[in-house]
Amino acid sequence: MDKRGKLVLRKNETYLRENLDLQQILPCLYQEGVISDDDRERIEREDTTRDRITKFLRIIKRKSNGYDGFLEVLDIEGLQPVKTKLDATAIDEDTIQKEWESDYEYVKEQLLRLYRESEGGHVTCAELEQDIQQIIDLEGRDLRTEENFLVRSVESTFSNVKYEESCSSKSEPTYIYRNIIRRSMEDDQEKDEEVGKTDQKSDVDVIRNALLLMFCECSGKEVPLTAVESGVKDCLAGKEINLQISSLRSIVQETFPTIEYTAEKREGKEISLFKNLSKAKDDERGACGTQKDTREITKEKTSQELMAHPIPSKPLDSFSEDDLCRILEPKFLQSGITLDVLEMFKIHEINGHVFKHFEIADLSNIVDMPYGKKKAIMIIKDELIKEEDAVQNIEKPSACTPEHNEDTRITVKETLRRFNTPSNVTSSYRKSALVSTDHTRIHDLIHPVHLFVEYDDDSHKETWITKKIVQFASACMNDRTNGTIHFGIRALTDDSQWNGEIVGISIDREKCNTAIKQCIRYYFFEDQIEIAWKCIRPPHFIRVVESDKNPPCCVVEIDVEPHAALTDDEAFFVREERTTCSKPTLLRFKEGTATPEKQNDEQIRKYMKIKSRLQKH
Structure with missing residues (x-):
């Protein structure tokens, strides 16, 4: 939609909500090709007239012929008062001009980043448009890259570039930009x-x-x-x-x-x-003990490096003071708790047995710190006890297969990367290590839910992963909860997925990144792609440390953060399959789990009634 049409609809949004008979014009909007069948279904799914009109306006603003098509339908259906109101709306030409200039400068900046002049080189118009539109979607710009606008932008940015039709044996003409190529790292x-x-x-x-x-x-x-x-x-x-x-x-x-x-x-x-x-x-x-005091190494190490030390495979009750401090050190760093607390643990001879029976009042007797930090230490203690129970369950001997249990026993533990925090070159998980989380279901809309996913087949790997990401992300966005999906971690329990084992996955990072970008553009609908880009974080590829393994493996983790300002009261439908006959699908988490589940008609009706209240809970 052009700038004028968007501004007219923005000025008349309240009027349209009160005077537009959407049910009357929807069949004609579909018949005239202004909206698709999927668009029509998503509009009709909304619970109230106000919600349906809001959804309709969001959709047609993303259509290249949205405004003109809307006016034509109003004329066909005899809704002259509404059409007259829109036609009579005055729009300041200076405002339109400023928005065009802003768009032009933005596109010019992106063109200079991606391309350079080169005599004899060329790129197709479709390739260039896709590159620019992808950046626009990633950055959430309200900008449509119509062909004529792009042609003017390219020719004014690169003086020697020519727009022309390419000689081809194909029946349909192919248009290219001549004397231009994509930049490489060596160009700058x-x-x-x-x-x-x-x-x-x-x-x-x-x-x-x-x-x-x-x-x-x-x-x-x-x-x-x-x-x-x-x-x-x-x-x-x-x-x-x-x-x-x-x-x-x-x-x-x-x-x-x-x-x-x-x-x-x-x-x-x-x-x-x-x-x-x-x-x-x-x-x-012991002989090198002064190293820690003089250089304060532990304060400089990242939590991933500290996790490289194996945790003693013995009960928490039998931990010495030093064992306990070594286990707590990376967890304290992750939670922002000063390591001075561990020195107090040593002074007061707090070993594993004492710590296991610690209460928050006991902490107040030996350290002076805010209540929130004390509560964080209690949470860490509870997590350690859960991890210990999980390992004991996994290692429980079997009378039928004692040899198998002995060979596959998991005694090393890892801590998952903290939600929405960066990974770096030193980040790694250890092969066959155990990870645990108690956040495998929605409970407070802040702490992320975790889903562990293992992949065994090497064929169509990127396609399979990206589809899983879309399903998980749309469920997070519909349930308004943060979440992380982990590829390369085997779930050890079917019901809750509290426990997982690091197995890794071999994948081409560049292909995976490209596939994720493409699938978001395809599976999400046009009016919600920008929201999806902002909610779905870039993937983290965390190396899996193992011996004699080629090619190297990693765990792929994707965070989803559906902020209330982005999701508003939207329902996020996705295309279920990459086919033209695929219908919009709404996914939510199956109750008590982090598994996305397709909603039936009755469930969708109920969701439409309560979705605006979810983020307030």
Whole structure:
């Protein structure tokens, strides 16, 4: 729809709600091709006349012929008063001009980002339009890329680019832009240099974190340079890190200030050594204990790095003070709880047995902190107990298959990435580790629900994943709840999916990203694509650490955050299949689970009556 039509409808929205007989004109709107059969069904599904008119206006604003087609239908159906009212609405030409100029500058900026002039090169009009429209959808711009507007924008942005018909044997003509090509990373040298500096800095941080995990300063000890190099390479297996001996040496010396680098001859061979450095094994941590105090390593490590230490496979009751603190450290960091609390635990000799029977009043006796933080510690305690119970259930011996249970026993635990937080190059899960969550159903619309999904077949993987994402996301949006879907985690219980096992999934990241973008544009309806883009977060590819595995696996996680300002009182129907005869489908979570479920006609009618109240609960 053009700018004038949108502004006219915006000015008359209240009038249309009070005077438009939508039931009278819907058949004609469909007959004249202004709306589709799917659009008509979604409009009729709304509960009240006001809701139906609101939905109708949202839909036709996204149609290229929406306003003119609407006026024609009003004329056909004899609704002259409404048509006259719209025709008589005055729109300031300056306002229209300013909006056009803003759109032009925006499209010009995107064109310069994506393309450059190149004599003899070309791109098709369809390809360029798809590129620009995808960015518009991603950024939620209220802008339609009609062909004539794009042609003017391209020709005014690139002076040597020509719009012409391509000679082809096909019956239908193909239009292209001549003397233009897509940009590559090599086209912008300054940008490449800046990216290179950023990547180099990131590599140094990754190597430093690996060193802190594997080594510590220890007087009288020594480690050969070759051992440091091989240890770092093993730790960073599968990561594209530029590791050079000269840079590694300087990073080691910067990370551990008290060590000395020297070269000595031993048995006729020259060996490069780091003195006062030791591998950080459990039995050497006492001798290297000053490392933690002087450098405060634990405050610098990310929660994912701290999770790399295996959790003792013994009951919480038998944890020593040190065991307990090591388990709680990453959980405290994730919850924003100061690690000084753990020092107080040690002073007051709080071991696993005492902590298991802790109450919030007990915390008040040893630490002075806000109630919210104390409650967070109690939640962590409850989660630890649940995890322990889950492992005991999994490890429960079977009289029929004792060998199988012994081989498949899961004793390592991981903590899931926190909702709506970024992952980084050091983020990883361990193969066969156990993860747990108590948020597998809707309960407060804030804490995310989690769905664990395993995939065994390598064929059509991206298509299968993207369809699952659309189903899960639309259920989150309809139920107004945050959620995360995890691909590559096997659910260990059918009823609640509280427990899962890290198995990983092998997938091409670029293909997966492209498939997600395409499926959102297809499965969601045109008037709701922008909302879907804003609610569905980009995927996180979290590496799965395992030995002798090729190709490498990862867990793919997608967060969905249907903010109330975006969802409003919308019902989010999706196309069930990629066919023209597919009908709009409304999905919600099956009661007590995080499994999307198709709603029948009666369920849809009930939902339409209560959807506007969901976000207020």
